[in-house]
Amino acid sequence: MQTVYNTYTLEKERFTPIEEGKVRFYLCGPTVYNYIHIGNARSSAAFDTIRKYLEWRGYSVDFVSNFTDLGDKVIAQGEKEGLSEEEVADKYADAFLADVAALNIAPATTRPRATQYMEEMVAFVEKLMAQGQAYEVNGDVYFRTDQFKNYAVLSHQNMAELKKNAAGRLDNEDQEEKENDTDFALWKKEERPDVTSWPSPWGPGRPGWHLECSVMIDSLLGDTIDIHAGGIDLAFPHHTNELAQSESYHDERFVNYWLHNGFVNVNDEKMSKSLGNFVTIHDLLADDNIDPQGLRYFLSKTHYRRPVAYSRERLDQAQQEVDKIYRTMRALAKAAGPAGELDSTTGAQLQLLDERFMAAMDDDFNVENALTVVFEGLTLANRTLQEKKNQKTFALLREKLVTWLHIFGLDDFEEKRSLSKKAQAILEERAAARKEKDFEKSDELRDQLKEMGILVKDGRDGQSIEWM
Ligand SMILES: [Zn+2]
Incomplete structure (x- = not known):
């Protein structure tokens, strides 16, 4: 009901x-x-x-x-x-x-x-x-x-x-x-x-x-x-x-x-003109380090009747959950396809999760409980990926997760944040240091990026980044 x-x-x-x-x-x-x-x-x-x-x-x-x-x-x-x-x-x-x-x-x-x-x-x-x-x-x-x-x-x-x-x-x-x-x-x-x-x-x-x-x-x-x-x-x-x-x-x-x-509190205070703590979406979206979908997810993950406690720290924590979602969804997209036969155990587990998702949302839109189910679905997907099940099983997992995530405003699983000018400059400096085999400097620059929430990996094609 x-x-x-x-x-x-x-x-x-x-x-x-x-x-x-x-x-x-x-x-x-x-x-x-x-x-x-x-x-x-x-x-x-x-x-x-x-x-x-x-x-x-x-x-x-x-x-x-x-x-x-x-x-x-x-x-x-x-x-x-x-x-x-x-x-x-x-x-x-x-x-x-x-x-x-x-x-x-x-x-x-x-x-x-x-x-x-x-x-x-x-x-x-x-x-x-x-x-x-x-x-x-x-x-x-x-x-x-x-x-x-x-x-x-x-x-x-x-x-x-x-x-x-x-x-x-x-x-x-x-x-x-x-x-x-x-x-x-x-x-x-x-x-x-x-x-x-x-x-x-x-x-x-x-x-x-x-x-x-x-x-x-x-x-x-x-x-x-x-x-x-x-x-x-x-x-x-x-x-x-x-x-x-x-x-x-x-x-x-x-x-x-x-x-x-419910209301939104900013840094544990009521948002008001007199306190000067008005946060506009326009300003947040102008910040290259903020992923619009991460912000959306942050605003949707609390039950609608409860207050949302905004702080930059809590937004960044929510972003880490979104980054996890991106990683799994990208891996699923790569692995999914028409080949193979649906793994019946995974199919049955997914069916149970879907029923629990609906029961949670049917209960006055209890998004907190529904998101618990979504993360269990992501864990199931990661386990299935490790077990190297077939394309069709991955396709079903992906399809189900896509419909759940859409409800929370998550539709595109590519990275949405762009690098700040400063981070871009450090990355270029690091590439140059590596070219000159100055590994001490390169490690130091890697640590600087890490402090900015950016993980650098070195591969055959040079550096690649991931948001932490
Ligand atoms: Zn009205």
Whole structure:
């Protein structure tokens, strides 16, 4: 039985999609105003792994994830860089797509942009107003939270507590015009002449952030979807507000399973602007000593609900596991072929591993247990290679490992890191030293490379390298 943990009920539930064989999946995407940090990438990587497992399980997954391409952050970044809002959104949407592609995160089935859905958003708000669930004050429109029976249910908060906290938010200048402190904006008036606004029956303005996701889900996936995912920090208020407005709009269930991923800590501290420990994927990928697939593997190897503890040391440790995977997969690729008869013992062992892999992933995507199985599969492969079994047996081992590794974003088993200029120079110096038979110097340079994590081997064709 396949189970997923639902934030709505705080329980692992049996996974049954609305339509047999199909999963309607929505992941809240980024606001495109800056390079994404490792926390954003973790969310993308974790849900890509879940999506790929569902595909491995035979589901066709309709995976929709948006770009928020408007709002205060986009406007402020435009002022900083001397760009229009659209230019900012284009620049960082492209950067996001390049980053996630480097991490072998599959493209979304549909990647809508909020600004493409303005008419639908206005119509959505009009209907809520007609139903008495929203009200206008001076060009702003608010959702009437008191009209919705289960407002705080997703975040498991107490309504009285929530009201007290909302009342305490003194920084919000619009607080006074609301009927209730917990009411939230569906539409905000925009009167600044140099800022983009859209027409509406309440005057020019912009949609609230929560409204975007509700409307894009309604337009692209339907009234009720199977999985709605995002970081745990989105459960309140973002997903709470999406749920309230969508269920008021349709008067039926919005989402069957709410999945939320945990945070990323950097060097055992919470990542925050004030601590100055923001790690962007853009910067990590610019480092020649970082293998993008190794980074992807690092982000996927922790269960999606648990926090990921990032440090360069832990990333390097994960890389050692990836290097082991590369070595075995390259050896298997070399040895695999059509000849011979499948070794039945190996076949049976592989079958058992496959069943255990599925049982682990069926248990709310328990990647830790699934990776234990993957490494047992690699050990089996290495043992089989030593025993010099036939090509067909190697081909089967390889085929199975390829399908498992794909779920963790590992698709290409060639070395992905390139040598830094410094390492390149040392290698050249060493080649020259060997030519002059200065073995003392050559050994010294070999040790230097070793300290950089590079293993040099001398063969008939000269030096070859391997990452440690
Ligand atoms: Zn959202």
